[in-house]
């Protein structure tokens with residue numbers, strides 16, 4: 565396998581239009597998960613139909629695994645054997661879903677962590693991401709270096725926390741997009757900027 569990655573900008577809000585845009589952009593079968601802020605990792609093949617989960621992986625050319633986001637962190641993992649797409653909001657980040665997916669690829673395909681490349685896509689930046697103590701507490705003491713405090717509010721740097729977990733498990737090639745979905749709300753959908761009427765970006769990895 566020689567997986568490539570793709571990060572979309574704003575896609576049409578309307579579902580049918582979005583489907584059409586995605587089928588134009590993606591060169592194979594695009595598999596997306598239900599995304600429930602959990603830690604279920606699903607395998608995708610040519611017969612995959614959407615199920616509840618927050619990470620998908622595949623080892624099949626022509627199958628692309630993707631993630632929908634609009635402030636949450638999209639993490640794509642690529643290697644010679646498999647590709648994965650991970651949805652990491654604060655809950656997924658706290659549950660270390662990107663790290664768990666990378667570990668699963670290592671175990672399943674006998675890869676060493678250095679053989680996996682991580683691509684962390686556009687998401688909300690630390691300045692724009694203001695939360696209460698609940699999020700900081702869930703992320704735990706190891707993430708404290710990546711959380712700024714302003715008065716009663718906390719500003720976690722979710723992409724840095726995800727990169728930290730991955731680096732800690734041994735990944736060496738971690739590529740982080742500098743784009744913030746909220747700072748660049750003209751280009752990307754942002755839950756914080758556009759509210760519940762927002763659309764999504766889709767990011768995917770695969771070979772085909």
Ligand SMILES: [Zn+2]
Pocket residue numbers: 688689690691692744745746747748
């Ligand atoms: Zn920002």
